[in-house]
Amino acid sequence: MNRLDTGLIERLEEKFGEAVKPRESIDFTTIVVDPEHLLALAEFLKAAEGYQMFNDVLVVDWFPSRPRFEVVYQVFHPEKIMRLRFKSFVGENQPLPSLVGVFEGANWPEREAYDLFGVVFEGHPDLTRIYLPDDWEGHPLRKDYPTGGNRID
Amino acid sequence: MATKEMRAERDPALTDETMVINLGPQHPSTHGVLRVRLTLDGERVVKAEPVIGYLHTGFEKTAETLTYQQCNTITDRLDYLAPMTNNLAFVLAVERMMDIEVPKRAQYVRVLFSELTRVASHLVWLGTHVMDLGAMSLFFYCMREREVILDLIEAAAGVRMNPSYFRVGGLAYDLPEGFHEKVRDFLKDFPRWMTTYRNLVDGNPLINERLVGISLLDRQTCYQYGVTGPNMRATGLALDLRKDEPYCYYDEFEFAVPTRTQCDAYARFWVRVEEIYESMKIIDQVLGKISPQGEYATTDRKVSLPPRDEIYGNMEALIHQFKLVTAGFPVPQGEVYQAVEGPRGEMGFYLVSDGGPKPYRWRARTPSYYNLQTMPIIAKDGLVADVITAIGSIDIMLGDVDK
Numbered sequence: 409m410n411r412l413d414t415g416l417i418e419r420l421e422e423k424f425g426e427a428v429k430p431r432e433s434i435d436f437t438t439i440v441v442d443p444e445h446l447l448a449l450a451e452f453l454k455a456a457e458g459y460q461m462f463n464d465v466l467v468v469d470w471f472p473s474r475p476r477f478e479v480v481y482q483v484f485h486p487e488k489i490m491r492l493r494f495k496s497f498v499g500e501n502q503p504l505p506s507l508v509g510v511f512e513g514a515n516w517p518e519r520e521a522y523d524l525f526g527v528v529f530e531g532h533p534d535l536t537r538i539y540l541p542d543d544w545e546g547h548p549l550r551k552d553y554p555t556g557g558n559r560i561d
Numbered sequence: 562m563a564t565k566e567m568r569a570e571r572d573p574a575l576t577d578e579t580m581v582i583n584l585g586p587q588h589p590s591t592h593g594v595l596r597v598r599l600t601l602d603g604e605r606v607v608k609a610e611p612v613i614g615y616l617h618t619g620f621e622k623t624a625e626t627l628t629y630q631q632c633n634t635i636t637d638r639l640d641y642l643a644p645m646t647n648n649l650a651f652v653l654a655v656e657r658m659m660d661i662e663v664p665k666r667a668q669y670v671r672v673l674f675s676e677l678t679r680v681a682s683h684l685v686w687l688g689t690h691v692m693d694l695g696a697m698s699l700f701f702y703c704m705r706e707r708e709v710i711l712d713l714i715e716a717a718a719g720v721r722m723n724p725s726y727f728r729v730g731g732l733a734y735d736l737p738e739g740f741h742e743k744v745r746d747f748l749k750d751f752p753r754w755m756t757t758y759r760n761l762v763d764g765n766p767l768i769n770e771r772l773v774g775i776s777l778l779d780r781q782t783c784y785q786y787g788v789t790g791p792n793m794r795a796t797g798l799a800l801d802l803r804k805d806e807p808y809c810y811y812d813e814f815e816f817a818v819p820t821r822t823q824c825d826a827y828a829r830f831w832v833r834v835e836e837i838y839e840s841m842k843i844i845d846q847v848l849g850k851i852s853p854q855g856e857y858a859t860t861d862r863k864v865s866l867p868p869r870d871e872i873y874g875n876m877e878a879l880i881h882q883f884k885l886v887t888a889g890f891p892v893p894q895g896e897v898y899q900a901v902e903g904p905r906g907e908m909g910f911y912l913v914s915d916g917g918p919k920p921y922r923w924r925a926r927t928p929s930y931y932n933l934q935t936m937p938i939i940a941k942d943g944l945v946a947d948v949i950t951a952i953g954s955i956d957i958m959l960g961d962v963d964k
Contacts, residue, residue, distance in 0.1 A: 434657065435897050462787040462931075468913050468922045480911070482898065486784065486798065489805045493898070513786035516934050524621070539614040539963065548622055555626055 413437055413490050416457065423452060428494075436491040443496045447505040450481070450494075454510055459483040459492050465507070465517035467525040471551040475499040477527050481507065481514075498527065506532035524549035579607055586615045590693045590949045593959030597936065597948065609940035609948060611933055616963035624923035628889030629655050629729055632923060636910075637723035639925055640961040642685050645671075645678040645714075646903040647925075648727040653808055654899035654910040655729045658892050661864060664856040667731040668809040673744070673847040674714070674726060675809075675901070676840040680751075681710040682904035683837050690830070690953035691762060694771045702758055709747055716740060729890075730865035731858025741853050748845055755837060762830075772827035776939040776951035779824050787931040790906025791836065792955055794820045795828035802902040813850075814843050826954035833956070836904075864890050889918035898926075905929050905956055929961035 427445040431438040453459040463482035475497040506529035507514040518529045519538040526547035585591040594615035600608035624632045636651045637644040688703030711721040718724035780796040799818040803811040819835035821828035858865040867878035892914040900909030906928030913922035932955045940951045
């Protein structure tokens, strides 16, 4: 099972103060971070804490509650074999900083998040649709996107 | 053919023009419907951009409309060459959320089938990869051996390709009679054949010429892009979730994690070939641990279906059956990420539950998607023929990439 990084939360709280909050989780360390500190946190985790392996970026849509999107980032510590999850909550038209500068692997998952949820990442080198055609309307993984039936014009 | 002379420094007088061509989406060596937009300077690749989405089926959206037990069938179709490891990642994630105790024998059977699919998947990779390099006959041999494994899967699950044999709480059915003997027969014959096939490629100058020093993928790039599995192990790091984050009692089995340090297509090739032998060792050990018939699922009737004869004679069992089939079981609120070591790397599921019988968010972290992202790096500055080597050597599966 997953190992926990003892003392990490304290170190993060010391550096980022109120901007990071630990969140209870059944699998591994989870923290919630303010969108403004997201980039700094990712850089700190990679450079100082050794979480240098990128794992995933994904979005959860909590429609109709606000803020609507929960953007979840997962990183991996290849030497200590530990995982870490940090997430930010953003509203519908609120951009997030892109993590491509820190983890290049975030490129496609962020494009996917843009394609299927409409979350915008600022500073992304090529924020275009990845799965769907460029002229597709809407973002299918949003909870208010219909699952069946044909549109009648 | 890509010879050393052609890879030598190019003549600057000949390089004032580039050309863009599409490799795929309908090209046999792209292993499905991958399209690579190649910017070429003569025979040399200046830029290689993979364009994906031709097989996008919206699994993540579909899963949100299905109950957890039904979602299992979707996981088969992600990486359809290794359906069992996908099943495993998903059922383990749900079991972790619900805190279900699965009988040890069922876990061992899961290990058995995970390793069988790993061998089957690596055989398809070996056949197609070598076929891309120009050797036709090995493909037929590999497919023949894979057929034996598919027969084993069919004997247990009833279907060959999309078995959904692992269910939340255990297995769908018990092993059929005489299954142990069938697997033992396979274990007896297969290593001999495998060594024959190995000898076809081992030291073959044509194969070596196409693989050695081609499509380099170093460890830092792997970290940056989240590349896992044999591609990662070819950089010298023995990162294997079966060892590092053991699930299904993998820590009770003795096996080695093959690694290479050269980071090239040749290293990835041999890591996979050696993994086949390691999987055989695990299968052999599992057979010694499990009884031919026995417990195959939890007896917690809130998640696993009661057996048929119980339904006909017991009112409570009938109610459970009805509830499970029509409504499914509720999963406690929360989120979980569970990863297993698939043939292509870290296969994980991130599930979010709102307390209902259907997942609120169903995210598949499919290894090929992250591995393919390194394509622009590993194909750069090579020849067009090396692009084919690159695609084969990172072992992508388009069902896995496009979801």
